Amino acid sequence: MKLITALFLLCATGSALANPFPTGNAQTGKALFDKYNCNSCHAAMLGGDGNTMFTREARKVRSPADLVEQLKLCSGNIGAKLTAQDEQHIAAYLNRYYKLK
Numbered sequence: 001m002k003l004i005t006a007l008f009l010l011c012a013t014g015s016a017l018a019n020p021f022p023t024g025n026a027q028t029g030k031a032l033f034d035k036y037n038c039n040s041c042h043a044a045m046l047g048g049d050g051n052t053m054f055t056r057e058a059r060k061v062r063s064p065a066d067l068v069e070q071l072k073l074c075s076g077n078i079g080a081k082l083t084a085q086d087e088q089h090i091a092a093y094l095n096r097y098y099k100l101k
């Protein structure tokens, strides 16, 4: 029984550590993503809803830091003033595509 508890705790800690955006809320991120029309350019470039930007073979983002950096670039281009917290929310949302750890 002790072993099971220990294993459970280990797994719980493991998955908490595996989330690179623990302070981000994916639902809030999605709302921000829609509010700023983030996929407008991506869709114009790639067609569809634009989400293939995040799943295409040659995608650029490889790490949590890459993701934050790129979304800063993109939001800067459209003059969206995102707070650091907003960035975490959007990153948490986009990580449904990237599955970064």
Ligand code: HEC
Pocket (backbone or CB within 6 Å): 033, 036, 037, 038, 039, 040, 041, 042, 053, 054, 058, 059, 060, 061, 067, 070, 071, 074, 075, 077, 078, 080, 090, 094
């Ligand atoms: C003005 C057009 C434009 C808007 C608006 C825009 N993006 Fe982008 N985005 C781009 C372009 C162009 C690229 C591709 C960059 C490249 O391949 O070098 C890109 C790429 C990305 C990527 C990286 C995809 C990869 O290759 O892994 C992310 C993440 C991203 N955008 C997030 C956002 C978010 C979040 C917003 C809204 C705040 C947003 N973008 C709004 C033009 C835009």
